[in-house]
Amino acid sequence: MTAHHLRLGVNIDHVATIRNARGGDHPDPVRAAEQAADAGADGITAHLREDRRHITDGDIDRLSEALTIPLNLEMAATDEMLDIALRHTPHAACIVPEKREERTTEGGLDAAGGHNHLAPFVRELKNANIRVSLFIEPDPAQVEAALRLGAPVVEFHTGRYAHLDGEERATELRRIADAAALAAKNGIEPHAGHGLTYDNVGPIAAIPQIAELNIGHFLMGEAIFTGLETSVKRMRELMDLAR
Numbered sequence: 134m135t136a137h138h139l140r141l142g143v144n145i146d147h148v149a150t151i152r153n154a155r156g157g158d159h160p161d162p163v164r165a166a167e168q169a170a171d172a173g174a175d176g177i178t179a180h181l182r183e184d185r186r187h188i189t190d191g192d193i194d195r196l197s198e199a200l201t202i203p204l205n206l207e208m209a210a211t212d213e214m215l216d217i218a219l220r221h222t223p224h225a226a227c228i229v230p231e232k233r234e235e236r237t238t239e240g241g242l243d244a245a246g247g248h249n250h251l252a253p254f255v256r257e258l259k260n261a262n263i264r265v266s267l268f269i270e271p272d273p274a275q276v277e278a279a280l281r282l283g284a285p286v287v288e289f290h291t292g293r294y295a296h297l298d299g300e301e302r303a304t305e306l307r308r309i310a311d312a313a314a315l316a317a318k319n320g321i322e323p324h325a326g327h328g329l330t331y332d333n334v335g336p337i338a339a340i341p342q343i344a345e346l347n348i349g350h351f352l353m354g355e356a357i358f359t360g361l362e363t364s365v366k367r368m369r370e371l372m373d374l375a376r
């Protein structure tokens with residue numbers, strides 16, 4: 134399976150981080166989402182964290198109303214988040230691990246060890262026609278666990294890849310490529326994300342089975358210097374060049 138058009142999901146969480154620093158309504162993540170869509174994003178990703186440190190419930194309400202491209206809701210496997218997802222029925226939901234004290238989503242979900250906890254979340258989201266994905270490490274045991282859970286999509290955590298260099302990065306890239314091939318062979322659509330930048334996106338975008346990348350922090354940081362339209366377009370271009 135080769136996914137020809139590699140989709141770009143733009144994560145707008147950190148527009149909300151800047152807004153919340155002053156507690157008002159500027160800059161507005163919905164405006165950023167609309168601009169990202171105009172610049173070529175295929176979807177918008179937002180993580181409603183338990184502590185609401187960036188995206189708020191009101192943002193999810195307004196994104197659900199305003200967006201003309203698919204919304205991918207990143208959520209922890211909790212009853213509260215499941216209720217919110219079932220109320221809004223976004224196009225997609227990505228289940229992520231969440232620890233209150235972490236700076237960002239630091240590792241993948243333990244889909245293998247967490248099977249019994251995760252199974253009802255996957256089932257209920259699927260029953261509501263929400264495309265469920267599990268954010269996992271590029272590890273065959275995790276892909277097999279996702280398969281047992283009936284998840285149609287997995288997103289591989291590229292954080293380790295992004296932070297390593299040289300031979301270690303090459304090894305991690307091979308793990309991601311192998312895990313993507315294993316997922317696709319088993320009928321699971323592989324995605325990837327976390328820590329991707331102009332400099333490191335190419336080799337990930339070149340993995341033929343990967344159908345979607347979710348990218349946020351770098352795009353928003355770069356937007357400070359060049360504007361969001363330019364940063365999204367440049368990322369899109371680099372993804373297409375690698376394909």
Ligand code: PXP
Pocket residue numbers: 144146180207227229237238268288325326327328329347348349350351
């Ligand atoms: N994918 C998932 C599941 C994430 O949790 C995040 C970070 O919220 C991203 C992608 C985007 O990562 P980054 O902001 O580093 O591009």
